[in-house]
Amino acid sequence: MNIKLGGTVPLPTDKMKFSVNRSPFVHSKSKLQFQKDTHKRLIEIYGDSTTGQDATNVVHFLRYLEHTILVLHPGCSARVKLYSSEKLDVDAAPEQHQR
Template structure:
């Protein structure tokens, strides 16, 4: 006896931002919208934070040993939405999220 798998819609949302407070606010908004439209939400899964480092000279000509180091951190989260209805997809597409948040959606 083999169980028949139902054709379910799975949406994978990858969120990136430089500020962790903004990314948490965006994930909360997405999860609330999906739950309001009766879709099952898996996550948010925190992905590893990327650290970009840049080293520059302090002076323009001499003093090679004097350097400044800068770092930028990119925080990432992953959310899976299972059994999303067309109404849920429309609600997610029309979300108003804070500036500075990059979203990648795969269906």
């Protein structure tokens, strides 16, 4: 898809531990222990601009991720944040209204 990837960065794993009584009467002091691990990954996608073919390829990749990959893996979810490093031209911006 001609997308520049920065690679996968592993983020800290969230661990949720909890204990459950094995039995309410006979083995009331005995407990079962469970742990749920949530693994997080950061995928950096780079582009040349926020408009044009580069941005279109990124949008197509995100749609592919949402409609194909996440559907096949029901326990997975994705959160997308878009950042831009382009600088605005201050001279081209319209002047603010003065009161």
